[in-house]
Structures are given as structure tokens and as C-alpha cells.
Amino acid sequence: MFDFITEEHRMIQQAARDFAQKSIAPIAEHHDETGQFPIDTVRQMGQLGFMGIEVPEEYDGAGMDTLAYALALTEICKVDASHGTVMSVNNSLFNYALIKFGTEEQKRAYMSPVARGEKIGAYSLTEPMSGSDAGTMKSRAVLNDAGTHYLINGRKSWVTSAPYADFILLFTMTQPEKMHKGVTAFMIETDQPGFERGKTEPKMGIRASATSEIIFDNYECPVENRIGAEGDGFKIAMAVLDAGRIGIAAQALGIAEACLEASIAYAQEREAFGQKIGQFQMIQQKLADMKCKVEASRLLIYQACLAKNRNKQTGERYTLESSMAKLFASEAANYCAKEAVQIHGGMGYSREMPLERYYRDAKITEIYEGTSEIQRLVIARQLTGLR
């Protein structure tokens, strides 16, 4: 039916499914329980090419397209959304920023090692007092008199993968009076003086992915590490989030599929009042609604992937398609997780089964990389052209 899905797409999807089943499924519960970052499996995912799916082969990536990325990510997240979070940040927030806005030297120095799975990347936009209103950040970068370095100071929060990241794509203010037009992007090397990691967030879900604050105290960033021109940072951040939001939609779809599959199996075997619970209309309604939401999410994700693939040729924005996919799939995942717990009853609430983990993991997809409220704002603005 979907003739845009090639043999190559099916192969990476299958490879991700096999890896997730064989290597992630046995450890997912332990890492969720302990909150320990699964560094070994994250490295293995890199060796298998899952951390640079859209990175061209000349830069050590898999040289595939966005659909390949979304298919693979969905399979990983179907087993464990935490691994998927690390994969999505490396691919769509970090590598994609460099594919689109990096210089040749920046691509070789920062993107290739992440694509090879040797290094971990992160993306840092949010600050303690600047979340959805991303143009109001307080951190600063000031160019020195010699014009060789920026001195960076300030505090950023909710940085996914920061506790383990080697490189961080940072957005900070160079000209605060210009608001969003004063934001500039920089590549940060986390082993340099002036960089420190702050408190790690004790999260409700995706607990095996590591998230922390980062602190800059007179960090000296060479001008060669500026990504794009001064003042271009906000547009870079937004353009990269367009790509990132497709990743979060794929993550949400993986969680929703896991919930649906578990629920179908349970409905087929669990009996109550002398029959399978799948014979009760109230359970049937839940399963039917879950299935429709899963398939509708998938179609919106395909549409967004194809729009992003087209962007390579036309340069046309795919903001609308990306936000629609993210909004719908994240709400579908939350619906499916809630109903899956309900269908499983007490077992759904028990830590002995992964349903409650899916329920906790699903929630973040409605929050990070732009809340559902922000997605609705973006979609409506795209429709009306009004701000």
C-alpha cells in the first residue's frame, strides 16, 4: 500500500526491531527502576548506525532518509522509550542541526563521531525561566575584543543526555535587546573549563535517559564553534525542532503500538464472567479506538517524513506536518497507555508488567520539544498566517 516504503526501509526497521527485542527488552525494566543510563546499549546502537541514520555516508552516517529514521525509532521505543530519547536527540536535534547548518569542519569534528556512536550529542534551548517562550533566555555569550572567543555564562535546564554528552548544541543570547533575533547557536565541548553539569532531574518517565541542568561559568567558546551567523540561533532552534518533533511522534507511536499489542493479547486470554474480556463491548471499544489512533498517528508521521524528505530538494518548511504528527501521536500514546493500564486492571498498575512504564513514559511526549499547547499554536499560525 505504501510504495514509498522501500526494501531498505524495511531492513533498518527489522534491524531496530531485532536489536530492541534482543538487547534492550531484557534490561529496560532494570534501567527504568534504577534510573541508570544504559551506556552499553546506547553505544551498541551507535555501532549499528542508529545514531546517524540521516547523516550522509561521507560523514560516517547511514545516509538514509527521515522515514528510515522514524521507522527505526518507533521500533526502539516500542520496547523502551528511554533508549529512543537518546537516539532521537542524537539524530534529529544534534546531527540534523549540523547537516543543515554546520560547516564542513563542524560536521567532521562533531557530527561524524556522534553518527559513529563514539560520542553523544545534546541540544540545549530551555532555561529555568524560559521554556515555551524560548526567545526570552537569560544566558549570555559575549565576543571578546580580539574577536576570537565568546565568553558564555548562564544556566540551562532540562538538557536531555547532558550528563553523558560530549558535545552540546547551545542556544544563548548574544544581543538580548533584540529578543529572538539576538539568539546565537554554539557547539559546546563538555570537557572544556567553564562547563559544569548541574542537578540531574528525577523524572517520572523515560527514567533511563539522563537529563540535567548545565552551567556555564566563563566558558570560552572559539568563534569557529558558532553554528550559523550571530542572531540566527532562534531560527536554527525552530527549524531543528521541526525535525525533532517527527522523532517524538515516532517515539509516541512506538509506545502506543506496545500498549495496543499488549492489550490485544491480554483481551484474548484474560477471562471474566466466564468469557474472554475481549468479548466485552467496553473492551472492544477501547481496542478499536486505540487501533484507529495508532494508524492515524502512523499516517501523520509518514506525511511529515515525506514533507521533510521533500525539504531537501525544495527547502519548503514542513512545520505544519511535523507539529500535527507530534501533537496527534503524543496524545494518541497517552490515550493508548491509559486504556492499556485500564484493560489490564490491577496488572496494568503493577510494576511487574511494563504497562505502567509505558503510561509514565508516554506523558513526556506531550511536553518536550514543544508542549501540545505549543503544537496547537504552531498549527493554527501555519493555517491562518496570523501571529
Ligand code: CAA
Ligand atoms: N523554522 C524556521 N523559522 C522559524 C520557525 C521554524 N519552524 N518557527 C519560527 N521561525 C522564525 C519565524 O519565521 C520568525 O522569523 P522572523 O523574525 O524573521 O519573523 C522567528 O522565527 C520568530 O518566530 P515567532 O514570532 O513565531 O516566535 P515566537 O516567539 O512567537 O515563538 C513558538 C514561537 C512556537 C512559541 C516557539 O517559541 C516554540 O516553538 N516554543 C517551544 C520551544 C520548545 O519546543 N522547547 C523545547 C526545547 S527542546 C527539549 O524539549 C529538551 C530536549 O532536550 C529534548
